[in-house]
Amino acid sequence: MKRIYLDNAATTPILDEVIDAMMTVMKTNFGNPSSTHSLGQEAKMILEENRRLIAQELHVSPAEIIFTSCGTEANNLIIKSAVENLEIKRIITTEIEHKCVYETVLDVQQKSSIEVVYLQVNKKGDVDLDELENVLKTSDKTTLVSLMHANNEIGNLLDLEKTAKICKDNQAYFHSDTVQTMAHLKLDFSQIPIDFASCSAHKFHGPKGAGFAYIRKSTHLKAQIHGGTQERSLRAGTENVVGIAGLGKAFEFSVEKMAEFSEYIQGIKDYAIEQLTKNIPGILFNGRSAEKEKSLYTLLSISLPSMNPLIGLQLDMKGIAVSQGSACSSGAAKPSSVLSKILPEQVQQTTTPLRISFSHQTSKNDIDQLVNALREILGL
Known part of the structure; x- marks a missing residue:
């Protein structure tokens, strides 16, 4: 059948081109990218080449691309670190976010005195950006706005540029779960004043277990997983070089x-x-x-x-x-x-x-x- x-x-499904790229790395680039010898540095080059490829498409600095295991980890890193390290006192979001955002917001609310405001959505699932602007103006609390770019259940698209501008005009940080749109829609973060975004490779024919967080340098987030200094000290642990090679190949193919x-x-x-x-x-x-x-x-x-x-x-x-x-x-x-x-x-x-x-x-x-x-x- x-x-x-x-x-x-x-x-x-993973593309054949992605599998081939991963197999090549698996066979020939087994070094630890944190090692100083040539085998380690060859693996490190693979990481940085793919980081540059992604950064170039998003029009950001390579230092702003932090490799993770998936979009869920990226969203957790961003939200939890923002609350802990940016003195966030209020989060504005909706009740129709992906569970990895919704549950993370609940978790940080339970563990701190942070205020959470849920924007209303209409019967079509639209977020009212006028309400967002009005809520932002009601308080001078340091605020993180977390709204997904495309809803993973109904596909509704958020006006990312307008939302980012509203947040910037009101001195709020803006995070968007872009897992469903990354490598599917053109994103230029030099034109969209977004602070944080997330990606998972398996949503565009890459491997599971590889993703990244976009973290604007000026925000100064800190790690949630501690240990070594990998990923600009934002995500300790030996990088998944094979998975990142697959992510990069799938990203490149999908963008082209x-x-x-x-x-x-x-x-x-x-x-x-x-x-x-x-x-x-x-x-x-x-x-x-x-x-x-x-x-x-x-x-x-x-x-x-x-x-x-x-x-x-x-x-x-x-x-x-x-x-x-x-x-x-x-x-x-x-x-x-x-x-x-x-x-x-x-x-x-x-x-x-x-x-x-x-x-x-x-x-x-x-x-x-x-x-x-x-x-x-x-x-x-």
């Missing part, structure tokens, strides 16, 4: 192909919207996920017109992989925390949410087979 993969927002891939994937998404609308009466599109310019082109969030907690399993049995909320202890699925905040209760109780996410490897035939499978399961 041919498997159809439509869960690229969770992770992406960005225009081509984005046009192709948007076409696949448009086709999916058209076919789902035509063939599934009563289907809903959650958030802004069906709206061009307002949502990430790789992701589509839908609610099917009947309650079926096992539909993810039924699709999997037909060889189709999609995301259906989060798993609970019973093995059934429950709506994501994002959808529970933006969908009316009656919609949550009578529909089944699915997240469909695409890559340049997705075909229209994959969409056709998904639609046919859904029709069969729904008895249409």
